[in-house]
Amino acid sequence: MHLHIEAHIHQHRFFLKFIKSEKTHTLKTMKIENILKAVAVGVVAALVASVVLIVYSKHFVWFYLLYGAAGVGFFVLAMKILSAIQREGKQDD
Amino acid sequence: MIESVANILPAVPPALIYLAGAALLPLFRKGRTAGRTAGTTAGRTAAGRTAAGTTAGTAAGGGASETARKIYLILLAAVGLVSVAVLRPQTSWEFPVSGFVLTFLHVDPLSRIMGYIFALIGAAAILYSLPATRENGEVACGLLYLGSALGAVFAGDFFTLYIFWEIMAFSSLGLIWYSRTERATNAGMRYILFHLFGGCALLAGIIINYMSTGNIAVGPVEPGLGYFLLLVGIGVNAAFIPLHTWLPDSYPKATIAGAVFMSVYTTKTGVYVLARTFPGVEAVAYIGGVMCVYGVVFALLQNDVRKLLSYHIISQVGYMVAGVGIGAVVVHGEVVQMGINGGIAHVFNHILYKALLFMCMGAVIFRTGKSNLTELGGLARKMPVTTVTCVIAALSISGVVGFNGYVSKGMIIHAAELKEMHILALALMLGSVGTFLSFLKLTYFTFFRRNEEMERAVRERREGGQVGKRGRERREERGGERREEVGEVKEAPLLMLIPMCVTAFLCVAIGVYPRMLYEILPYRADAFEYQAYSVGHTLGTIELLAMTGFMFFALRVLIMPHERVTYDIDYIYRKAGRRFIWLCEGPVLSFARLLERGLLRVVSLFADFSKNPLKATRMGRDLIVLSLLKPFVFVFNPLFHPIYKHYEQDLEEMKMRPVDEHLQKMSIGTGLLLVLLFFALYLIAMLLHRWLA
Numbered sequence: 001m002h003l004h005i006e007a008h009i010h011q012h013r014f015f016l017k018f019i020k021s022e023k024t025h026t027l028k029t030m031k032i033e034n035i036l037k038a039v040a041v042g043v044v045a046a047l048v049a050s051v052v053l054i055v056y057s058k059h060f061v062w063f064y065l066l067y068g069a070a071g072v073g074f075f076v077l078a079m080k081i082l083s084a085i086q087r088e089g090k091q092d093d
Numbered sequence: 094m095i096e097s098v099a100n101i102l103p104a105v106p107p108a109l110i111y112l113a114g115a116a117l118l119p120l121f122r123k124g125r126t127a128g129r130t131a132g133t134t135a136g137r138t139a140a141g142r143t144a145a146g147t148t149a150g151t152a153a154g155g156g157a158s159e160t161a162r163k164i165y166l167i168l169l170a171a172v173g174l175v176s177v178a179v180l181r182p183q184t185s186w187e188f189p190v191s192g193f194v195l196t197f198l199h200v201d202p203l204s205r206i207m208g209y210i211f212a213l214i215g216a217a218a219i220l221y222s223l224p225a226t227r228e229n230g231e232v233a234c235g236l237l238y239l240g241s242a243l244g245a246v247f248a249g250d251f252f253t254l255y256i257f258w259e260i261m262a263f264s265s266l267g268l269i270w271y272s273r274t275e276r277a278t279n280a281g282m283r284y285i286l287f288h289l290f291g292g293c294a295l296l297a298g299i300i301i302n303y304m305s306t307g308n309i310a311v312g313p314v315e316p317g318l319g320y321f322l323l324l325v326g327i328g329v330n331a332a333f334i335p336l337h338t339w340l341p342d343s344y345p346k347a348t349i350a351g352a353v354f355m356s357v358y359t360t361k362t363g364v365y366v367l368a369r370t371f372p373g374v375e376a377v378a379y380i381g382g383v384m385c386v387y388g389v390v391f392a393l394l395q396n397d398v399r400k401l402l403s404y405h406i407i408s409q410v411g412y413m414v415a416g417v418g419i420g421a422v423v424v425h426g427e428v429v430q431m432g433i434n435g436g437i438a439h440v441f442n443h444i445l446y447k448a449l450l451f452m453c454m455g456a457v458i459f460r461t462g463k464s465n466l467t468e469l470g471g472l473a474r475k476m477p478v479t480t481v482t483c484v485i486a487a488l489s490i491s492g493v494v495g496f497n498g499y500v501s502k503g504m505i506i507h508a509a510e511l512k513e514m515h516i517l518a519l520a521l522m523l524g525s526v527g528t529f530l531s532f533l534k535l536t537y538f539t540f541f542r543r544n545e546e547m548e549r550a551v552r553e554r555r556e557g558g559q560v561g562k563r564g565r566e567r568r569e570e571r572g573g574e575r576r577e578e579v580g581e582v583k584e585a586p587l588l589m590l591i592p593m594c595v596t597a598f599l600c601v602a603i604g605v606y607p608r609m610l611y612e613i614l615p616y617r618a619d620a621f622e623y624q625a626y627s628v629g630h631t632l633g634t635i636e637l638l639a640m641t642g643f644m645f646f647a648l649r650v651l652i653m654p655h656e657r658v659t660y661d662i663d664y665i666y667r668k669a670g671r672r673f674i675w676l677c678e679g680p681v682l683s684f685a686r687l688l689e690r691g692l693l694r695v696v697s698l699f700a701d702f703s704k705n706p707l708k709a710t711r712m713g714r715d716l717i718v719l720s721l722l723k724p725f726v727f728v729f730n731p732l733f734h735p736i737y738k739h740y741e742q743d744l745e746e747m748k749m750r751p752v753d754e755h756l757q758k759m760s761i762g763t764g765l766l767l768v769l770l771f772f773a774l775y776l777i778a779m780l781l782h783r784w785l786a
Binding site for chain 1: 389390391393394519522523526527530629632633634636637638639640641644645648651652655657658659660
C-alpha cells in the first residue's frame with residue numbers, strides 16, 4: 001500500500017514536471033513567434049518606406065521631420081515647465 | 094428619393110421635433126430606477142451600473158414601458174434625422190413680434206451642413222444613451238439641448254438665436270447636474286455663471302448692433318462696441334482663451350451620455366455663429382491658433398480621460414476658429430472660400446470623431462468605473478470593439494492620412510499658407526504634433542499598456558476557489574463598496590457599440606472619399622479647389638506624424654500620466670471669485686450696515702421731528718448754537734459762558750420732556766416764514782446751479 005502511494009506521488013511529480021516543461025516550451029515558442037512577427041512587420045515597413053523614399057524622393061521635405069521632432073520637444077518642455085506649478089493630489093480638488 | 098420625400102413633407106424646424114419629443118418623454122416612464130442612488134458618472138460603481146443597465150428592463154411591469162421608451166427614442170431620433178434631411182434652402186416660419194420679424198427656419202448651405210451633423214450625432218447620442226442613462230430627466234435634457242442647438246443653427250435672426258442659445262445653456266446644465274455629485278453641482282454652477290455672462294454679452298451686442306444698423310438678421314457685424322460684445326458672447330461658447338475654463342471643468346463631470354451630447358453642440362454652435370458674423374477676421378484666426386496650441390499643452394498634462402478630451406475640444410475648435418478667421422483666399426487669381434470651407438468641414442469631422450472618443454471613454458468608464466489613465470490599461474483584449482473604434486477616432490483627430498481629420502485639417506493649414514499667415518500655419522501644424530502625441534498617450538495607457546491589477550485579477554480567477562475568498566477580502570478592504578474588478582471587465586453593451594461603429598465608419602469613409610463631405614460644404618464649388626491627397630501634402634503629413642510617433646515611444650517615460658492637480662486660468666478666476674466673496678462679506682457688508690444705521694438714524698430723527706416739530710426744532714437750534722459757541726467759551730469764558738450754559742440747560746430740559754408732550758404752539762406766521770425760507774433756499778440753489786451750468 002505504502003509503495004503504491006509513493007509510486008503515485010512519484011508519478012504525480014513527474015506529470016507536474018512534464019506540464020511545467022511543456023508550459024515553458026509553449027511560452028518560448030510564443031515568444032519566438034512574436035519576435036518573428038515583429039521582424040516581419042519591421043522588414044515590410046522598411047521596404048515600403050525605402051520604396052516610397054526612392055520613388056517620391058523629390059517630394060520629401062525634411063522640414064516636416066525636423067518640425068515633428070522639435071514639436072515633441074516643445075510639448076515635453078512645456079509639460080515639464082507646467083508640471084512645476086502642479087501639485088500632488090486628485091484632479092479638481 | 095430624398096428629393097421626392099422633401100416635396101411631400103412640409104418643412105418643419107427640427108428644433109420643434111426634439112423639443113416636443115422631450116416634452117412627451119415623461120409619458121414613457123423608465124422601467125426601474127433602482128440604480129439612481131449609485132450615481133451616473135465616473136464616480137459611480139461599475140457594479141451598480143451593471144445592475145441598472147442590465148436588469149432595468151427585467152423588473153416586473155417595468156419591462157414593457159422600458160421597451161416602449163426605447164422604441165419611442167429611436168423613432169424620435171429617426172424622425173429628427175428625416176426632418177433635417179428633407180430641408181431645402183428657404184426662409185420660413187417667420188413671426189412678426191413688436192416690429193421685429195423672428196425667423197425660426199432659415200436654411201442655406203451653411204446652416205444645412207450643421208443641421209445634418211447635429212441630427213446625425215444626435216441620433217447616435219440618443220441610441221448610446223439608452224443603456225447609459227437611468228433617468229428620463231437626463232434624456233429630456235439631452236433632447237432639449239439637441240433641439241435648441243438646431244434651433245440656434247436654423248435661426249434667421251439674432252433674437253431667435255439668443256433664445257435658443259440660452260435654452261442650450263440651461264438644458265446642458267441638466268446634463269452636468271444629473272451626475273448627482275457635489276463636484277458636478279459645483280462645476281455646473283461655474284458653467285452656468287460663465288454662460289450667463291456670455292449670454293449677457295451676446296444680448297448686449299445684439300441690441301447695440303441693432304441700434305446702430307437697424308438689422309437683426311444673423312450676418313456680419315459692424316465694428317464698434319456691439320462687435321466686441323458679440324465676439325465675447327460667442328467667444329464664451331467657442332471657448333476662446335481665456336474664456337474657456339468652463340469646458341474642461343464641466344465636461345468631465347457630466348453624465349456618461351451627457352458628455353457625448355455636450356462634446357457636440359455648445360462649441361460648434363459658437364463656431365457656426367462665428368462663421369456667420371466674423372468671417373475673414375484675421376484676429377479671430379490668430380485666436381484660433383492660440384487655442385490650438387494651448388489646448389494641446391494642457392491636454393498632455395491630464396490624467397482624467399474625459400478632461401484630456403475636453404482640452405482637445407479647445408484645441409480642435411481652435412482649428413475651426415482659425416479657418417473661419419482665414420476666410421477667403423486667392424487661388425490662381427480667383428477668390429476661394431477655403432478657410433470657411435475648411436473650418437466647417439472640420440466642425441463636421443470633429444463632431445464625428447470627438448463624439449466617438451467621448452462614447453469610447455464613456456464605455457470604458459461604464460464598464461470599469463475608472464476614468465484616470467493611471468488606473469486604466471490592458472483593456473484592448475477585454476473591449477476589442479471599443480479599442481478599435483477609439484483607435485480610429487484617435488487617428489482621425491490626429492489627422493493621420495486616410496481619416497477624416499486629415500482632410501479638413503489639411504484644408505485649413507493650406508488656406509493659412511495661401512493667405513501667407515505662416516505663423517498661424519506653423520501653430521496649426523504644432524497642434525497636429527501635440528494632438529497625435531496626446532492620443533498616442535490616451536490609447537496606449539487606456540488599452541495597450543499592461544495593467545498589473547487586471548492581470549492579477551485574472552490570475553486569481555484562474556486559481557479557482559481561492560479567488561472568491563480573496564475577492565471578498567478585497568471588497569471588505571474597500572469599506573464594503575462594490576466595485577467590479579478590472580479583470581472581469583467586458584465589452585460595452587450592443588446599443589452603445591452600434592453608434593460607435595457607425596461613427597467610426599463615417600470617420601474612415603470621409604477620410605477615404607472626401608468628396609462625400611465636399612458635396613455638402615457651404616461653398617461646394619470652392620471645395621474641389623483643394624486636393625487632399627496631393628503627394629506633397631500626404632508625404633509631409635506622414636513625415637510629421639511618423640516622427641511624432643517615434644519620439645513618443647522614445648520619450649514615453651517623460652509623458653507618463655500622473656495624478657496631479659493642474660492649474661489653468663480658472664485658478665485665477667477661483668481666487669478672484671473668493672476675493673470677491675470676501676469683499677462682499679467683509680468691507681461691502683460693513684459699509685452697508687453702516688449706511689443702514691445712518692439711514693435709520695435719519696429716519697428716526699424725521700420720525701421724532703414729525704411727532705413734535707417744535708421740540709425737535711428747539712433741540713436742533715440748541716445743538717447748533719452750542720456747537721457754534723463751544724470754541725468761544727474757552728477763549729472768552731466770562732462773556733459766552735452764561736449764554737452757553739443757558740442753551741445747554743435748555744437742551745437738557747428738552748431731552749427730559751416726553752416726545753408727545755405738547756409745547757407752546759408755534760404761531761402760523763412763524764410756520765409760514767419757515768416754509769418761505771425753505772422755498773427761498775431752494776430757489777437760490779436752483780439759480781446757483783443754473784448760473785454755474
